[in-house]
Amino acid sequence: MSLAWLGPAWACAVCGAGQGNDQGAYLEMSIVLSLLPLALIGGVAWWVRGQARAARDAAG
Numbered sequence: 001m002s003l004a005w006l007g008p009a010w011a012c013a014v015c016g017a018g019q020g021n022d023q024g025a026y027l028e029m030s031i032v033l034s035l036l037p038l039a040l041i042g043g044v045a046w047w048v049r050g051q052a053r054a055a056r057d058a059a060g
Helices: 013-017 022-059
Strands: none
Touching: none
């Protein structure tokens, strides 16, 4: 109930600033947020491949 009395909050400093230089920040963060999941998946795949190679080398 007390949450209803809070005032509106800005999503982020860039969104609420309105200085005109937001486009660069939006573009940069869009690139980061697009590439981050791909990098995480690639890192996990690289680690799994390394683990599989180590297990294969240890077995034979």
